[in-house]
Amino acid sequence: MISVLVVDDHPVVLAGLAALIGSDPQLSVLATARSAAGARELAGDVEPTVAVLDLQLPDGDGISLGIELKRRWPSLRVLILTMHADEATVIQSLASGLDGYLLKDADPEDVLAAIHSAAGGSLVVGRSVSAVVVAAAASAPRTDALAALDARDLEILDLMVDGLPTSQVAMRLYLAPKTVRNRISEMLGKLGVSSRDEAIKLGRAAGLGSSRKRPQES
Amino acid sequence: MLSSVAESWAENSVPSRGVTVEVLLAAVCFSLSAGLTAVAAMTRQEPPSVALLAGWPVLALAGGVVLDQRAASHVGRALTVLALVPVLDIAWAAARFGGSPAAPDLARAVAELAAVQAAGVAIAIPWAFRSPHGVGRAVGVVLAATGALAVLVAEAEFVRSQVRIAGWALVVLGCAGVWMLVARGARTDDRTTRRRIAWLLVSLALAGAVVAAAWLVSDANLGYYVTGSVLVVTALVVARLSLHKDFRPLDEHVLDLVLVASAVGAAVLMALLVRLGAGLTRLPSANTSAVYTALVTAVMAAPGALWVRRTVLARRYGSGLISPADVAVITADLHAKTDPRNLLDKAARIVAAASGSREARIVLGEDAPVIPEHWVLHPLDVGGDRVGALIVESSDPEGPELRQQRIVAQLLPTVALVARAVGLAVETEHARRDVARERDAERKRVMGDLHDGLGPVLAGMSMRVQATLRTAPSSEYAGLLHDLAAGLAASRTDLRRIVAGITPSSLDDGDLGSALDRLVESFQGVAGGPRVTLDVALDGVLSSAVQVAVYRSVAEGITNALRHAAASAIDVQVQARRGVVLVDVVDDGVGGLVVPGVGLSSLAQRANSLGGCLKVTAADPKGTRMHVELPAGERART
Numbered sequence: 001m002i003s004v005l006v007v008d009d010h011p012v013v014l015a016g017l018a019a020l021i022g023s024d025p026q027l028s029v030l031a032t033a034r035s036a037a038g039a040r041e042l043a044g045d046v047e048p049t050v051a052v053l054d055l056q057l058p059d060g061d062g063i064s065l066g067i068e069l070k071r072r073w074p075s076l077r078v079l080i081l082t083m084h085a086d087e088a089t090v091i092q093s094l095a096s097g098l099d100g101y102l103l104k105d106a107d108p109e110d111v112l113a114a115i116h117s118a119a120g121g122s123l124v125v126g127r128s129v130s131a132v133v134v135a136a137a138a139s140a141p142r143t144d145a146l147a148a149l150d151a152r153d154l155e156i157l158d159l160m161v162d163g164l165p166t167s168q169v170a171m172r173l174y175l176a177p178k179t180v181r182n183r184i185s186e187m188l189g190k191l192g193v194s195s196r197d198e199a200i201k202l203g204r205a206a207g208l209g210s211s212r213k214r215p216q217e218s
Numbered sequence: 219m220l221s222s223v224a225e226s227w228a229e230n231s232v233p234s235r236g237v238t239v240e241v242l243l244a245a246v247c248f249s250l251s252a253g254l255t256a257v258a259a260m261t262r263q264e265p266p267s268v269a270l271l272a273g274w275p276v277l278a279l280a281g282g283v284v285l286d287q288r289a290a291s292h293v294g295r296a297l298t299v300l301a302l303v304p305v306l307d308i309a310w311a312a313a314r315f316g317g318s319p320a321a322p323d324l325a326r327a328v329a330e331l332a333a334v335q336a337a338g339v340a341i342a343i344p345w346a347f348r349s350p351h352g353v354g355r356a357v358g359v360v361l362a363a364t365g366a367l368a369v370l371v372a373e374a375e376f377v378r379s380q381v382r383i384a385g386w387a388l389v390v391l392g393c394a395g396v397w398m399l400v401a402r403g404a405r406t407d408d409r410t411t412r413r414r415i416a417w418l419l420v421s422l423a424l425a426g427a428v429v430a431a432a433w434l435v436s437d438a439n440l441g442y443y444v445t446g447s448v449l450v451v452t453a454l455v456v457a458r459l460s461l462h463k464d465f466r467p468l469d470e471h472v473l474d475l476v477l478v479a480s481a482v483g484a485a486v487l488m489a490l491l492v493r494l495g496a497g498l499t500r501l502p503s504a505n506t507s508a509v510y511t512a513l514v515t516a517v518m519a520a521p522g523a524l525w526v527r528r529t530v531l532a533r534r535y536g537s538g539l540i541s542p543a544d545v546a547v548i549t550a551d552l553h554a555k556t557d558p559r560n561l562l563d564k565a566a567r568i569v570a571a572a573s574g575s576r577e578a579r580i581v582l583g584e585d586a587p588v589i590p591e592h593w594v595l596h597p598l599d600v601g602g603d604r605v606g607a608l609i610v611e612s613s614d615p616e617g618p619e620l621r622q623q624r625i626v627a628q629l630l631p632t633v634a635l636v637a638r639a640v641g642l643a644v645e646t647e648h649a650r651r652d653v654a655r656e657r658d659a660e661r662k663r664v665m666g667d668l669h670d671g672l673g674p675v676l677a678g679m680s681m682r683v684q685a686t687l688r689t690a691p692s693s694e695y696a697g698l699l700h701d702l703a704a705g706l707a708a709s710r711t712d713l714r715r716i717v718a719g720i721t722p723s724s725l726d727d728g729d730l731g732s733a734l735d736r737l738v739e740s741f742q743g744v745a746g747g748p749r750v751t752l753d754v755a756l757d758g759v760l761s762s763a764v765q766v767a768v769y770r771s772v773a774e775g776i777t778n779a780l781r782h783a784a785a786s787a788i789d790v791q792v793q794a795r796r797g798v799v800l801v802d803v804v805d806d807g808v809g810g811l812v813v814p815g816v817g818l819s820s821l822a823q824r825a826n827s828l829g830g831c832l833k834v835t836a837a838d839p840k841g842t843r844m845h846v847e848l849p850a851g852e853r854a855r856t
Contacts, residue, residue: 012678013675013678013681015678016680016685017681020682021685023684024688083673105713150652151648151652151655152648173559174582174640175581176586176588178585179584
């Protein structure tokens with residue numbers, strides 16, 4: 001009998017997962033928790049074979065919790081089950097020594113198969129590359145560092161990222177250098193940074209700058 | 219006193235109000251000079267020498283006019299002081315010939331002082347226009363003064379006339395020396411001063427020549443009248459020159475002169491020929507024919523001379539006109555939808571071409587740009603609001619000529635309207651991008667919420683249904699549970715597709731081809747669904763806005779076909795051809811009328827905003843074709 005610990009903050013998922021695991025005669029739900037703290041508080045005599053953890057918990061992330069639980073029960077196998085996935089997180093979780101990573105919208109049968117495989121000692125990675133990519137689409141950062149800027153600011157920042165000095169930016173945009181200087185200082189205020197270099201760093205991180213997108217121009 | 223005239227102009231650029239001390243002094247000088255002249259005229263009744271005296275007061279009049287405009291003008295002061303010459307003359311005559319000199323005595327006095335007066339005019343006026351410093355001027359002044367003194371002595375003491383001639387020669391030499399120094403110094407001055415001094419020297423030289431000729435070739439009476447008249451004319455010319463600012467280049471006048479001389483020369487030549495021919499053939503009224511021929515020749519030569527003048531000026535300054543062909547060349551690349559700011563370059567080039575300037579640029583916004591040296595800034599105003607500035611680099615480092623300034627000034631209102639229109643277009647484009655960005659952010663947020671909120675619920679419910687099916691496979695609800703499981707699985711797939719189609723973050727690495735591969739792959743896995751094929755032929759790199767539009771077109775096309783067409787095959791083709799990206803999604807489904815939903819409408823809008831279009835037509839032999847065209851060159855990013 002494989003005993004499973006389930007940690008997920010979403011009640012529907014928790015109930016569904018518990019029912020699904022319960023329906024498999026070789027599996028049993030040892031305990032459920034809706035937070036990282038709840039998982040830590042489990043009595044010392046409980047020792048699950050497999051832990052199925054959500055990636056995002058109200059009080060922590062699944063990967064750290066998985067590492068912590070593995071330290072407590074060295075033979076524990078840990079599976080991350082999540083709606084959110086991007087390649088970096090997948091690699092991070094596997095590199096941290098966790099045993100599997102799959103997506104919640106996988107078929108229920110696949111979820112059960114994954115728990116069995118993990119218990120058997122193999123590494124489990126969710127269905128297909130496309131699934132990871134699609135999920136990555138949804139988990140793209142929703143807070144845009146440049147959200148405070150408008151198109152006018154972005155136009156200037158874009159050229160700044162390209163490394164143009166103020167005079168050149170002004171010439172490209174048909175503005176007076178004074179106008180550009182004023183707008184840049186306004187922009188720094190909106191971004192909450194104190195120097196042009198910091199703003200340029202933010203812009204580059206957000207994908208501004210034409211050298212990458214328009215190689216035919218350079 | 220010795221500061222240059224240019225500086226004194228700068229100081230007095232604002233005209234003073236009311237009557238200044240300088241003008242009052244000029245008026246006093248005039249009254250004194252004119253009054254004494256009148257008294258002399260009434261008591262001596264000797265018209266010729268009085269005519270000479272009567273020329274001087276006009277100098278004070280001209281000086282007063284100049285001083286009224288520029289109180290510190292050296293020219294004005296010089297003219298005013300020169301007006302006192304009759305006072306000097308009459309005082310000299312009184313001193314030499316007793317308290318009440320007779321008419322011949324006054325004439326003698328005037329003759330004795332002639333050299334002093336001539337040297338005074340010849341040195342004081344050019345010196346007042348530009349003060350050359352140094353030994354050279356002193357030498358010139360000393361020479362002229364010595365000469366004037368020699369003439370004075372020769373006239374007074376009846377010494378040999380050679381002394382008198384030598385004296386006059388010294389006066390001419392000294393004056394010419396001072397003039398040369400003035401002319402040489404003016405070369406380093408600004409263009410206006412240079413031209414002003416050139417005009418001044420030419421007019422003074424002409425005046426001197428006329429006076430000298432009058433005294434040499436005729437009797438003394440004519441000399442008096444001519445000298446008096448020349449003084450009046452000189453006063454007017456000097457005053458006009460010192461107040462005028464916009465001088466045309468001198469060679470233009472030379473050209474005018476040459477053209478007039480050519481026309482006149484041609485007329486004279488023809489007249490001579492006709493006269494000669496008429497004489498030989500003994501025709502009657504030969505003179506009349508000659509005059510008539512001269513007139514006709516002059517009239518016929520005039521258009522040719524004008525054409526030469528116009529051609530030379532147009533070559534130098536630009537024609538002042540823009541032909542439709544010029545406009546076509548300058549605006550040739552505007553048919554494509556590009557950054558509206560490109561219009562500013564075009565307008566500036568039109569200004570530069572019309573005015574013969576080297577370069578022109580337009581800057582938007584209220585702030586004045588920092589302009590390089592030799593550039594001229596023209597503010598652009600529309601309805602009292604500053605909308606930008608036109609800056610022009612003249613082909614002459616000293617700035618545009620008057621003619622060019624006029625052409626630019628004429629074009630300014632139109633350029634201002636162009637700047638305003640472009641400013642509005644840029645604002646509109648910014649607003650459009652802001653809205654698009656907000657819309658995308660909002661979409662992303664909604665899709666994220668959908669994915670995070672609905673996704674787990676569907677997943678959890680799927681698991682429960684599956685669990686129930688597994689534990690009680692033979693219950694009476696088994697059929698229902700199977701349906702539920704299938705429905706939930708389909709819903710999960712739908713959700714995945716919706717999220718994938720609307721937030722194409724998989725494009726972030728810029729590889730449209732592989733993003734499309736993954737997109738199509740995500741539609742493949744549906745059991746019993748249609749077969750989706752993808753054919754991508756792209757060259758070069760598309761801007762990210764076009765990439766997103768292509769991606770969404772494909773996603774929307776497939777989704778529509780899946781939803782409405784009941785198709786068994788969906789063909790997707792993406793190809794770039796001659797600057798245009800073509801997207802075709804063709805299904806073999808039921809076809810028929812397509813009512814554009816939110817997806818298609820927003821796609822069509824996106825394509826339009828990029829300068830492309832979207833069409834939905836019937837496919838052959840059956841089914842529906844969605845066709846999207848996008849310009850590959852569009853670089854605007856949303």
